Amino acid sequence: MDLKLDAAAVQALIRDGLVAAGRGGLVVEEVRVNYARICLPFEDGMLRPGRVISGPTLFTAADSAMYALVLAHLGPALMAVTSDMNLRFLAKARPGDVIGEAIFLKLGRRLAVMEARLSSRAEPDRIVAHATGSYALPIASDHA
Amino acid sequence: MDLKLDAAAVQALIRDGLVAAGRGGLVVEEVRVNYARICLPFEDGMLRPGRVISGPTLFTAADSAMYALVLAHLGPALMAVTSDMNLRFLAKARPGDVIGEAIFLKLGRRLAVMEARLSSRAEPDRIVAHATGSYALPIASDHA
Amino acid sequence: MDLKLDAAAVQALIRDGLVAAGRGGLVVEEVRVNYARICLPFEDGMLRPGRVISGPTLFTAADSAMYALVLAHLGPALMAVTSDMNLRFLAKARPGDVIGEAIFLKLGRRLAVMEARLSSRAEPDRIVAHATGSYALPIASDHA
Amino acid sequence: MDLKLDAAAVQALIRDGLVAAGRGGLVVEEVRVNYARICLPFEDGMLRPGRVISGPTLFTAADSAMYALVLAHLGPALMAVTSDMNLRFLAKARPGDVIGEAIFLKLGRRLAVMEARLSSRAEPDRIVAHATGSYALPIASDHA
Numbered sequence: 001m002d003l004k005l006d007a008a009a010v011q012a013l014i015r016d017g018l019v020a021a022g023r024g025g026l027v028v029e030e031v032r033v034n035y036a037r038i039c040l041p042f043e044d045g046m047l048r049p050g051r052v053i054s055g056p057t058l059f060t061a062a063d064s065a066m067y068a069l070v071l072a073h074l075g076p077a078l079m080a081v082t083s084d085m086n087l088r089f090l091a092k093a094r095p096g097d098v099i100g101e102a103i104f105l106k107l108g109r110r111l112a113v114m115e116a117r118l119s120s121r122a123e124p125d126r127i128v129a130h131a132t133g134s135y136a137l138p139i140a141s142d143h144a
Numbered sequence: 145m146d147l148k149l150d151a152a153a154v155q156a157l158i159r160d161g162l163v164a165a166g167r168g169g170l171v172v173e174e175v176r177v178n179y180a181r182i183c184l185p186f187e188d189g190m191l192r193p194g195r196v197i198s199g200p201t202l203f204t205a206a207d208s209a210m211y212a213l214v215l216a217h218l219g220p221a222l223m224a225v226t227s228d229m230n231l232r233f234l235a236k237a238r239p240g241d242v243i244g245e246a247i248f249l250k251l252g253r254r255l256a257v258m259e260a261r262l263s264s265r266a267e268p269d270r271i272v273a274h275a276t277g278s279y280a281l282p283i284a285s286d287h288a
Numbered sequence: 289m290d291l292k293l294d295a296a297a298v299q300a301l302i303r304d305g306l307v308a309a310g311r312g313g314l315v316v317e318e319v320r321v322n323y324a325r326i327c328l329p330f331e332d333g334m335l336r337p338g339r340v341i342s343g344p345t346l347f348t349a350a351d352s353a354m355y356a357l358v359l360a361h362l363g364p365a366l367m368a369v370t371s372d373m374n375l376r377f378l379a380k381a382r383p384g385d386v387i388g389e390a391i392f393l394k395l396g397r398r399l400a401v402m403e404a405r406l407s408s409r410a411e412p413d414r415i416v417a418h419a420t421g422s423y424a425l426p427i428a429s430d431h432a
Numbered sequence: 433m434d435l436k437l438d439a440a441a442v443q444a445l446i447r448d449g450l451v452a453a454g455r456g457g458l459v460v461e462e463v464r465v466n467y468a469r470i471c472l473p474f475e476d477g478m479l480r481p482g483r484v485i486s487g488p489t490l491f492t493a494a495d496s497a498m499y500a501l502v503l504a505h506l507g508p509a510l511m512a513v514t515s516d517m518n519l520r521f522l523a524k525a526r527p528g529d530v531i532g533e534a535i536f537l538k539l540g541r542r543l544a545v546m547e548a549r550l551s552s553r554a555e556p557d558r559i560v561a562h563a564t565g566s567y568a569l570p571i572a573s574d575h576a
Contacts, residue, residue, distance in 0.1 A: 055203065055204075055207050055226050055229070056200050056203050056204045056207065059199065059200050059203040059229075060199075060200045063199050063200065081233065082199050082233055083232070083233060083399065083422070084230070084231060084232045084233065084372070084401075084422065085199070085203075085229075085230075085231045086228070086229075086230045086231075086374065086518045086564065087228060087229045087230075087231075088227070088228045088537060088538075088545055088564060088566070089225065089226055089227060089228065090537055090538040090545060091538070105520060105522055105559070105562050106520075106522040106523070110398060110424065111371065111424065113372075113520055113522060113562075115562070127537070130537050130545075130547070130564065132518065132520060132562065132564060134371070134372065134422075134520070136398065136399065227543065227566070228516070228545075228566065230374045230420065230518065232393060232394075232401055232420060232422070234393055234394040234401060235394070249376060249378055249415070249418050250376075250378040250379070254542060254568065255515065255568065257376055257378060257418075257516075259418070271393070274393050274401075274403070274420065276374065276376060276418065276420060278376070278515070278516065278566075280542065280543065343491065343492075343495050343514050343517070344488050344491050344492045344495065345488075347487065347488050347491040347517075348487075348488045351487050351488065369521065370487050370521055371520070371521060372518070372519060372520045372521065373487070373491075373517075373518075373519045374516070374517075374518045374519075375516060375517045375518075375519075376515070376516045377513065377514055377515060377516065
């Protein structure tokens with residue numbers, strides 16, 4: 001397993017592509033073999049009642065971290081699409097930049113299965129949500 | 145099983161509470177015993193590359209429909225929190241108002257388990273994503 | 289969507305293949321377009337403490353019903369493999385034959401996504417567990 | 433977080449309770465703070481076509497490892513019940529003793545959320561399946 005793109009290249013691809021992510025200024029902080037970390041800079045729209053980070057924001061962080069991991073390892077595979085996502089909410093996430101870290105559970109030819117841990121920079125050592133998800137990967141024979 | 149709140153009351157509670165949902169003008173279209181339907185009016189920020197409805201938007205629709213269902217049956221149980229969400233993306237969702245319909249799989253004392261089907265009004269008969277999720281419910285004994 | 293195999297043919301394929309299922313005498317009760325129902329005849333080994341049907345038994349029923357659905361629609365695609373399974377346990381299942389009913393959420397070229405409802409014949413109208421799962425499908429180009 | 437029971441005590445509780453597990457001779461190999469490892473000794477009934485470990489066997493290993501983790505930390509909480517299980521199958525598992533290792537993602541008052549990794553002793557460094565699951569915990573107020 002090795003990398004096809006660095007963090008800056010992954011970030012450029014994601015920002016170009018995603019209206020929503022581009023608006024929030026998603027940052028790809030680090031990519032290395034079998035690891036990607038993204039940051040969603042804090043903004044008030046991320047909060048739900050009780051001033052905790054909302055579920056959709058945590059979903060976005062998980063999905064973005066997984067997508068960054070796939071892009072870094074496969075190159076500009078913009079056709080990779082989320083097939084499913086399983087999110088578990090573990091603790092209240094205090095207002096702060098939202099961090100998503102993803103690793104591969106499996107990188108197959110047709111499916112990438114990943115795990116992500118989500119946290120807030122307001123309390124960096126606390127995992128506030130855990131996700132596993134799979135992406136369907138474009139395959140050579142699909143384009144033959 | 146019977147209802148504690150009607151659609152207008154549920155909508156008022158959700159809009160008051162959720163910055164993000166309030167901004168988008170979430171509509172609670174219908175609540176009845178064991179059913180809730182919400183609508184997220186279309187806006188460009190919902191799209192991802194290829195002009196399809198994004199994953200976070202579908203997550204929001206699933207979560208909002210489930211929350212509306214819980215509110216309608218339990219009253220203003222604002223302490224109900226999403227415990228987990230499993231989302232399966234089935235088809236590309238064309239630009240349009242996003243519809244979420246939720247039913248109970250189980251309404252227990254401590255946990256509500258729900259199922260949601262998501263679609264776009266651009267293609268109303270096509271389920272574009274399916275979700276199951278659980279909410280932890282506040283219980284009397286917790287506050288005793 | 290139409291059928292490639294009837295219930296008897298599906299049952300023969302599953303029984304031939306699965307040591308565990310064969311032992312328990314799994315019955316494919318019905319297959320039709322977008323529907324399969326299997327029965328695991330009751331035996332004491334299915335019980336866990338409290339005399340309720342065990343989790344592994346319900347998993348087996350969900351997986352068998354989904355596999356029967358795939359076989360009925362795709363023919364003897366013995367290479368189809370479970371990619372993931374999400375099971376929610378809703379109620380205690382009393383001792384009795386275990387019934388699994390599966391439908392498609394999506395039948396794609398590469399992935400079949402299905403939903404299954406599990407019940408016990410001791411209390412036929414009560415859904416005791418709900419499952420969604422996906423199967424990776426063998427594709428022509430894989431064998432080219 | 434500390435332990436209420438050691439591996440031998442956990443094993444005795446599980447074997448007493450579970451007909452199916454008792455039959456297969458489940459071994460609780462290790463429990464320590466935030467970790468439990470169980471072993472299902474290999475037997476032919478675990479195999480599915482292609483001579484790989486079956487899905488129900490991997491489900492059993494995940495569920496048993498999580499249950500052992502809960503028992504070790506909470507004592508003989510035999511009323512703890514699996515609420516949901518999400519299993520991802522990553523690789524073919526060759527015939528061999530099946531190992532399940534579980535950790536907590538969250539140990540709350542009402543819900544324990546856990547992660548498990550499954551492998552076969554035939555190929556110990558290969559994770560063949562990954563699971564996350566939640567258990568509903570009995571609470572004092574339920575028995576008041």
